[in-house]
Amino acid sequence: MKSAAVIGLGLIGGSLARELSARGIRVLGYDRDEASVRAALRDGGIHRVLNRGLEGIDTVDVVVIAVPVAAAPDVLRIARPHLGGVRLITDVGSTKGTVGSAAQALGIGERFVGSHPLAGDHCSGWNASRLGLFDRARVFLCPTADTSEGALALARAFWQVVGAQPEIIDATEHDRRLAWTSHLPQAVSTALALALARAGIAHRELGPGGRDMTRLAGSSPEMWTDIALDNASELGxxxxxxxxxxxxxxxxxxxxxxxxxxxxxxxxxxxxxxxx
Amino acid sequence: MKSAAVIGLGLIGGSLARELSARGIRVLGYDRDEASVRAALRDGGIHRVLNRGLEGIDTVDVVVIAVPVAAAPDVLRIARPHLGGVRLITDVGSTKGTVGSAAQALGIGERFVGSHPLAGDHCSGWNASRLGLFDRARVFLCPTADTSEGALALARAFWQVVGAQPEIIDATEHDRRLAWTSHLPQAVSTALALALARAGIAHRELGPGGRDMTRLAGSSPEMWTDIALDNASELGxxxxxxxxxxxxxxxxxxxxxxxxxxxxxxxxxxxxxxxx
Known part of the structure; x- marks a missing residue:
């Protein structure tokens, strides 16, 4: 792998770009936020800026879609005409059923592997991105029904390059399990924050235990709205x-x-x- | 203050004994667990062992009751005949209404100040106790209706000696607020752990967020059963x-x-x- 495109330069996409660049891989990047793009160029996280139409991504080996879950199918659609010789298309979203189905519907299921690195925290944006985020992190890989062995092997290698530990799991089973291990803890943290807010309690009144229990409530509402709606039945x-x-x-x-x-x-x- | 008695040598009582000893204060100690008493003597946390009847505590300036909330009134009753010239009796429990009422009913309200240091964690026992636990920790002080100014001033000084920051609050208001800031987060952490357990999820499957959200579930069931029952209406x-x-x-x-x-x-x- 010599080059990659990272679409979305937030905490996960930004950290990926930094890791790839640091290993001598040429990285093309796009983010709808221009300040993030400028910062990524300045910090050496990306080498070239892609435009909104994603023209020119056909020159890379791997395309990574690192946008909120609900936006990923749209990005796949925009990228579709430009995928040329790209060997692997993957994403980093917290739900895996919808994005995998979208890839198949677009006829790129053979080259698509859904990815979900367990490496986020409650921070977001390029400024929160950093080297080391994926070090020994588990990353779930969800092939589609059509994924080729070559694409799956490349996905595995790709994540190992940035220090993560890949684990293959069926997309439906992934979404069921993550409803419990990740989406429920997030929802409960926010529910607790709201119950406290309504009772007139300020965050600074909490001890260490209460602070731990409401830390996740500080996470990105946009990201979690998408995840919760995409996995509504399991999370409910x-x-x-x-x-x-x-x-x-x-x-x-x-x-x-x-x-x-x-x-x-x-x-x-x-x-x-x-x-x- | 030259001497103190600490009844209960767990995380809080043990850490208090260590702090007091380290400052040259003579510490008498009791715990129903003999191994804890031996360890406290060996580690220099206490200088003399009290018996179960608490005879001989009349020689100290301050008596600290550091047992589970439900056991505190019994300890007050056992100590009552031996309180001689003791200037301050306090406790460290997470609820303050019941223990204060018990002190008043025993006719020692004048010398009693309820204390609640926000300094615990999910560990317990002498082995978890340590120096520094109260460093800059908030400690709520709840005088009874009869508490003398001298006793309240001594309680304040006592906690400042071990590094804590005292704050005076009415016992009823304390219990109402703590139901939200401490008891609810604990109950929710345990409820989340049980929901995950019933869904067949193991703790090791969690990411960092889920681990934070279920850390409190590891706390002492004995301690929390007492607290929850004592503050049942507010917590409910x-x-x-x-x-x-x-x-x-x-x-x-x-x-x-x-x-x-x-x-x-x-x-x-x-x-x-x-x-x-």
Missing amino acids: NALDRLEQQCQQLRTALAAQDRASVQRFFAAGQRWNPPGG | NALDRLEQQCQQLRTALAAQDRASVQRFFAAGQRWNPPGG
Whole structure:
């Protein structure tokens, strides 16, 4: 791999561009925010700027779409006529079903592998991007039904180059699992922040535990609106189960039912033993 | 202040004993766990061991009760006949209404000030105790209706000696606020852990965000059962409001109502802006 195009220079796309450039790979970049593009050029994260029509990306080996989940299918459509000899098209979104289907519908399923690096945090934008973000990070790879062995091998190699650890998983199974391991924690952090806000509590009143529990609430609303809507059914189910757990505790508290309250906290500790 | 007695040598009591000893204050200690007592003697955290009847504590200036919230009134009752010339009796529990009432009922309200240092974490026991735990930590001080000015001044000085920053607050108001800032985050962390456990998700499958959100679930079930039951009404109310926030998101997701989902995440970010 000698060259790559990164569409979207936020936390993930920006960090990828930095890693690739640092390894001597030629990087073309695009972002709808011109200040980010200028900063990426200045910082040496990208070597050439792409225009909005993405003309000229046919010269690269790998195209990475690093835009919010809902925008990815549009970017695929814009890129489609210019994909020439590109060997791999991938993305970095937190949901994998929709984008994979879009790639197949556009007839590029053979060269498409969905990617989801578990490497974000609550910051965003080029200024938050950095070297080392993918170091030992898990990255889920979701081939389409048509993905070629060559494209999948290239996707694996691509992520290993930037330090990540690829793991292949079916897109539907990915979205089901991530509803629990990632989207539910995010939604609960925001729900807790809103409950506190309505109760007149300011963030600075929290101790270390409360601050940890509401840190994710600071994440990008645009990004999470897309993810939550794209995975609405699975996330709705997970939220429902979380509410049930809260209700059980609430019922036990109202009845001063010590045994049930004890079971609640003990079961939580068994699942996540301190130092475990 | 030349001497103190610390009843309960867990994370908070043990750390207090270490701080006091390190400042040349003579510390008498008791814990129902004999191994903790031996370790505290060995590590120089305490100088003399008290027996279960707490005889001999009348020789100290300050008595600190650092046992789970539900056990504190019993310890006050056991200590009551031996309080002689003790100038201040305090505790370190996360709820303040019940323990203050117990002190008044025992006729020691004048010398009692409830304390709540915001300095715990999800670890517990003597082995988790350490110097520096109270460094710049907020500590709420809740006088009873009968607390003397001298006792309150001594409580303030006592916590400043170990590095904490005292703040006086009414016990009822304390318990109401802590239901939101501390007890709700703990309950939600455990509820999330249980929802994940029931969905067959293992803790190691989480990313950094999910790990933060379930860290508190590893806290001591004994301690939190007591706190939750002691503050059941306020915590129940807070849980109810959290559930309502989850339901609102769930309803918006089911309707693919982008504007509402966006408002949900945007309001959370406004309350806790990244870097804010």
